[in-house]
Amino acid sequence: MAHLSMPVEVSVNNILVATDFSPASLLALTYILPIARQADSVVHIVHVIHPPEFDIASQAANSATCRQAHMDAQRQLERLDTVVGAISHRTWLLEGHVWETVEDLVRSQHMDLVVVGASGKSELRKFFLGSAAEAIIRKATCPVLTVGPHVSPTNAGKHLAQLLYATNLWEESHYGLRYAIQLAIRCKSQLLLLHVVEQEEPKRPDRNWLEEYRRVLQKLLPESAGDLLVEPVLRVEVARNATSRILQVADEIKGDLIVIDVRPEEAWATHLRDKVYEIISRANCPVLTIGAVSETPTSEGSA
Numbered sequence: 001m002a003h004l005s006m007p008v009e010v011s012v013n014n015i016l017v018a019t020d021f022s023p024a025s026l027l028a029l030t031y032i033l034p035i036a037r038q039a040d041s042v043v044h045i046v047h048v049i050h051p052p053e054f055d056i057a058s059q060a061a062n063s064a065t066c067r068q069a070h071m072d073a074q075r076q077l078e079r080l081d082t083v084v085g086a087i088s089h090r091t092w093l094l095e096g097h098v099w100e101t102v103e104d105l106v107r108s109q110h111m112d113l114v115v116v117g118a119s120g121k122s123e124l125r126k127f128f129l130g131s132a133a134e135a136i137i138r139k140a141t142c143p144v145l146t147v148g149p150h151v152s153p154t155n156a157g158k159h160l161a162q163l164l165y166a167t168n169l170w171e172e173s174h175y176g177l178r179y180a181i182q183l184a185i186r187c188k189s190q191l192l193l194l195h196v197v198e199q200e201e202p203k204r205p206d207r208n209w210l211e212e213y214r215r216v217l218q219k220l221l222p223e224s225a226g227d228l229l230v231e232p233v234l235r236v237e238v239a240r241n242a243t244s245r246i247l248q249v250a251d252e253i254k255g256d257l258i259v260i261d262v263r264p265e266e267a268w269a270t271h272l273r274d275k276v277y278e279i280i281s282r283a284n285c286p287v288l289t290i291g292a293v294s295e296t297p298t299s300e301g302s303a
Helices: 023-039 059-084 098-108 131-139 175-187 207-220 223-227 242-252 276-282
Strands: 014-018 042-049 089-095 113-117 144-147 162-166 190-198 233-239 257-262 287-291
Touching (some): 023 144, 042 098, 162 175, 175 190, 175 257, 175 287, 190 242, 207 233, 242 276
Parallel strands (some): 014 113, 162 257
């Protein structure tokens, strides 16, 4: 298990908000604006028009439909101009597939953060943009902030007083922990590190056994953790369902943000240990996911 010793830079010079003009997307935009204002960020708002998969009409009809779609989207982007107000921003109306378009913007415009909204349509497992949202979260080369369907609009702009970093301990990268620490230093936040041992029939845990897990958590803390205003809290718990317990703990501490590492190399359907989609869909606060592709060679040893 690596002991991470180098800090990671938390930069939000450029923030990309992907919007489909849904209420969830609007909430995600309004949530990030106070952060952008404080950090003097440039907010980039992108709407992607998906190309038709089948040309069943005449070329003239298809062209007219495309022009109308662009005109409608442009009007909605102009309405978002009034929402953003005086904050430095730029709108993008592009055609293509969502992930490829977002990926191009992240790289060409040097995005530091991608923000998306999750509407939670029907079942929890049916994520708001399906494979598009999955791809953004798994593949983005920068952190992704997702504002889920249970996040209250009244929490927009709230100070990040309580941060929760949830880990299964076995990630190849704990870049998310380093990011959470630097975010907690910048925001003067309380940071809680949580590991939940999942058991089908939870029993009264042996104190020595839990203490060993606590030592593993302690070893994950980098030297930069010494700059935290408040000493981080380490918690190891046993529960039948790790996801539910993570969400309960977030509610207990009135968490303002959950931070999770994701493994981009795995298919979403087999991403069982983290169950990121469930946490995002059910959390009462935004979720920041950070993939191993964001990793830089700053850790010592190997996980």
